[in-house]
Amino acid sequence: METAEIRRRFVAHFEANAHTVVPSASLLLDDPNLLFVNAGMVPFKPYFLGQETAPYDRAVSVQKCVRTLDIEEVGKTTRHGTFFQMCGNFSFGDYFKEGAIRFAWSLITGSVEDGGLGFDPEKIWVTVLPTDDEARELWKSVAGLPDERIQERGLKDNYWNMGVPGPGGPCSEIYVDRGPEHGPDGGPNADEDRFLEIWNLVFMQESLSAVRAKDDFDVEGPLPAKNIDTGMGLERVAYLLQGKQNMYEIDEVFPVIERASELTGKAYGANEEDDVRFRVVADHVRSALMLIGDGVTPGNEARGYVLRRLLRRAVRSMRLLGYEDRSLPELLPVSMSRMKASYPELEADFERISRVAYAEEDAFRKTLQAGTQIFDQAAQRVKASGQARLSGDQAFALHDTYGFPIDLTLEMASEAGLSVDEDGFRALMTEQRERAKADARAKKGQHADTGVYRGILDAHGPTEWLAYETLETESRPLALLAGGAPARSLATGEVGELVLDRTPFYAESGGQAADAGTIEFDGGRLEVLDVQRPVRGLVVHQVRVVDGELDATGGAALHARVDPEWRLGARQAHSGTHVVHAALREVLGPTALQSGSYNRPGYLRLDFGWTTGLDAQQVRDIEQVSNHALRADLPVHWQYMTLPEAKEWGAIALFGETYDDSKVRVVEIGGPWSRELCGGTHVDHSSQIGTIVVTGESSVGSGNRRIEAFTGVEGFAYLARERDVVSQLTGLLKTQPDDLVGRVSELVDRLRAVEKEAEKARVAQLLAAAGQVAAGAEVVGGVHVVAHRADGASGGDVRTLAMDIRSRLPQGEPGVVVVIGAADGKVSVVAALTEAARERGLSANALVRAVGPLVGGKGGGKDDVAQGGGTDASRIDEALALVTTEVARTAGA
Structure with missing residues (x-):
């Protein structure tokens, strides 16, 4: 049974049982606690925490998830994967334990013909909390499980909480017996390789007042409403139903391994070292596909760094398998073709996704080429000295000079049997950051040494x-x-x-x-x-x-x-930045998160992660949403709280920023519409911003865009200037403002038409002289030579003229044409030779290379046509004279 079909059956089963189908949230769900969604229940957290009222009593979803803590372990074991899919059904104060157990049992043991998954009921085992007699009895009465296949486990295994005060409760895990060939008998308490967990049913029934550890917490009392949260690992169920040994061999993953095997000529299963690399490739290519699909771009911070690391580990693993060419163009389409059944948007957006991935591979290949040589040399020196540790200085040089991330150095060192002085590396990184900060302070203040400031602080x-x-x-x-x-x-x-x-x-x-x-x-x-x-x-x-x-x-x-006017303008601009940020996410989606900002009175700029430029309508929408927020006169509030409280409240903490764990300031505009950690000054109501006028949207580096805008009086002044320009143009063109664009467009079209005709006339005039120039060719050693100066002719004109003159030389005879033109301070050189001239040993490429230095430039090309350029028009005549000399020398005249 294909993975997509298992997914479909799961959703259909619960939809038939009155559950609302909830599409998977983005991997970049707006949760300040997480880089990525790492569990199926994450999108439902506000409902479980009581922050929001669930819009449905029952829900079912198949949630995309990424876990990054085990990246180094991916491939080494068959249990670790970066991207996975979690099937879950949820109840918000509706059914409880009996319903959860009944729904799960009927799906996993239901016949395939009736839409179930078809597991043998005799191979199902479950675990329960020792004190959860209710769950034990329900497994016996609902599923008919005997006591010996219901095992008890303690709080660490069979109690769930979020790690913070909030809901908690016992859980019950479902296992499948894979057979004696996978380990000893005795249920999951005896062996978890043979008895594989596929589903966890969480029974949220208690409110926790304190959580010190997974098995150490205080129960405040029962929850007002009991909830159900379950999670079934789609990949695990898939490899069981497909008769495979692990998740890397299922239909959505193994085709990448097959393609990698074809490219490298190595067989999967031949040796463990290569198998690890194959598994790394398969996992990381799929994970990168899904991350880019949800808007992540490679970078050096947070989410971007995780993606960069995945892509580079995949590329490097292919190189270690012996494949030196670009690998992602061969592998990424394979992964997309398998995943599109469940996520058709991947195919629709594959042009963007592939562009991002392939560009990162190209950049990394350059890094590898230089950095690997340096690493190998350093490793050889370390070994030659009898040491087994790469110094922090060497690791830092690889990072700072060659762009080698430290994790790659660690991996390569481990493969070479070396360790790395990580503490020394990190100390050097810290010093570098401090120097950068000091340099910035020196530019803002008057010196970089903070010692004098520290002395003032200590004294006063x-x-x-x-x-x-x-x-x-x-x-x-x-x-x-x-x-x-x-x-x-x-x-x-x-x-x-x-x-x-x-x-x-x-x-x-x-x-x-x-x-x-x-x-x-x-x-x-x-x-x-x-x-x-x-x-x-x-x-x-x-x-x-x-x-x-x-x-x-x-x-x-x-x-x-x-200055009160300055402060007012600053408050308007800073609040305006928050408004634009919220509008940006409303228009583009929650993945459009601020990566930097600057605001001063009347002006703001906001940088955000995005892979493509915004179109005019998107920019207009952002401006319109922003100004609607101003018109709504949204209240602006701020309050202090701990960082965990702020994150739980939903405040956005910007990546790369450092916050005080004990106390942070949260600024909200319009309640949850905009909540950010911020220490700036703000207006009291959004209407006090006055206006927001977006003046530009541009790129500020790979995967980052920038929006600029005016606020307050400066915004109105900008609009007034625009109005004055419109007024002047309507006066000049004698038209109405509404007709201005059409009138200007009409004039531009007419101007282009005139320019086109003028260009035709100019080219015709230029070519009209070609016959006369060709007729004046000098015969040097039996070769017809034209060395012509074309003042005012640019590169394209020079090439056109040279080609036309060559066509007018005597057919079948050796002919050489070199035209040098000068226009706008630039010199263009084109050489064009007949076939007979090439047979005499003459070369257009050689002629351009010979005359290029005389005009302050260089060039080249093929033997029949070559071109170049320069900046020194004063030696054109000298360069043309050299043409005759070179022809005479080569032709033996």
Whole structure:
């Protein structure tokens, strides 16, 4: 029975029993706790946690899942797989244990003819929690199982919880006896290779107040409504019903192994080392197919890194099997053809999917070519020295210089019988990150050494930061720096860094630019140029003295004041960024997640992971959804909570960002519509943003796009400028605004037509001289030679002229044509030879290579036609003279 058919039967069985069919959620479900959906119940978590009311009492799904903790074990055992499918049926306060057991039993033991899976009831075993007498009795009464095939297991095996306070309950696992050839008798307690688990029924019936471990928790009391959550491993059932030994041999996976075997000339099953590699290829190709299909692109962080790692492990495994050519174009289509029965969208989107995968393989092949040689040399040196460990320096060089990820170095080292100084590698990585941060601080402040800031912090304690509470404070100076060193004072016009005991200024962070404003003192005023946090807890103001002289030694009172217009614009832009992010996900889907942002008064930009450019309608939709949110006057709230609480609440934590586990700030706009961890300043209601005007959408690297927009007054000013342009154009073209596009289009068409006619005339004029030029050919050693200068002719014109002149030379006789043109500061060279000239030993390629250096360039091609270019038009005549010399030398004149 094919996997897709098992899947179909599972869904049909529960649909016939009043379950709502719920399609698989994306692998990138918006859950801040997970990189990927890793269990069938994940999409239903809000219902089980009571955060939302389930829209149905019963549901059935076959959920796509990815687990990444065991990537290194994939292939080494036949139990570990990265991508898998979990069949599940769910009850939300409807049926409970009796129903779950009845539905499961009727499906797995029902006859194939009646739509069941056809397992032999005599080969089914189950486990229950020792205290769950109800489940034991139900297995006996509903399924007729004897006591000896109902085994007990403790909390670690037969109790389920989420690892956090919330629902929990006993579970019952279903096993299939594969036969004595797979191990000893005695049920799952005796051997789990012979007795294979295929289904777990979870009976959620208790509310847990604390969870310390899987088998250590506190029960608060019974749940208000009892729920059912089950999970049946589709791949496991498939290999049992298909008579295979493991998941790698089922119909959805093994064809990739077969194709890999054909490509490499090696047989699967011949030796374990190669078998591991075959299994890695099969698993990773399928997993990558599904991840790219759901919007993941290769990268160096989070989800992108997992995908990159899978693709590169697959490619490298093929190389270790002896296949050096591009392998993904041979393997990915095979996997798609097997998976499309269950996921037809893979075929529809395969052009995009394959483009992403093949580009990553091409990039990795270049990395492998250089990095593998360096690794082999390093490994040989280590072994020659009698050592068995690759240093952290060597591992870091492979990573930093050649793009080798550390996990690949670890794998290759293990295969070479070496270990790697991982601690040393990670220390160097940390140093590199700190240097990068220091360089950034040096650009923002005045020096990279944080020691002076640390000294200020140790001496005076953290800055009292009041940016959320007020725009003005009475403050005292704690330290003054000039040129990176302590200073006593700053004179008018000088720039330095000032540390205050308290400040209302927002320090640049989270993509939000620092506040602007002033700091006044008796007899003078400072302009605040920038505000940074060079070390945690310390706020440093970069200032310029506008009036007076600042003496910071006396601790005189200062009045710090944020420019209120600046702050308002910053709040509008930052809240606008959250709104655009939410609109982006509403239009494109939950996989369009922010990867970076920057906002300053009136302007925002938002980077997000996406593989293709957005079309004009998508951009308009994002802008429209954003402005509808502004018109709805959505409330903006923020509150502090722990990071786990924020994640449980559904707040988006951006990948690559570091958050404080003890306390984070969650900003929401319109409730769950937009919930993000954020430390920025925001408006109180979305309408205060004013407007959001999207001005551009562009690429900022592989798999990343950028949206830019104006907000507030700047947004209205942008629209006003657009209106003025429209007004001027309608006046010039004497038309109405609604007709402007059509009028401009008409003019453009007319202009193109005129240009086309002019081009025809120009080419005709150019070619008209070809006959005269050909007639003036010089005979050198029996060869007709044309060395012609065509001022004002560009590359295409030069080639056209050269080819036309060659056609006009005497037929059957040796002929050489070299035309050199100059236009817009560029020199173009084309050489065209007749067949008779080539028979005399002449070559267009040789002629272009000879004259190229004289015009400041180079070129080449075939013996009959070659071309090149340069930048020095002053030596064209000298280059043309060289043509005659070269022909005479080669033709023996």
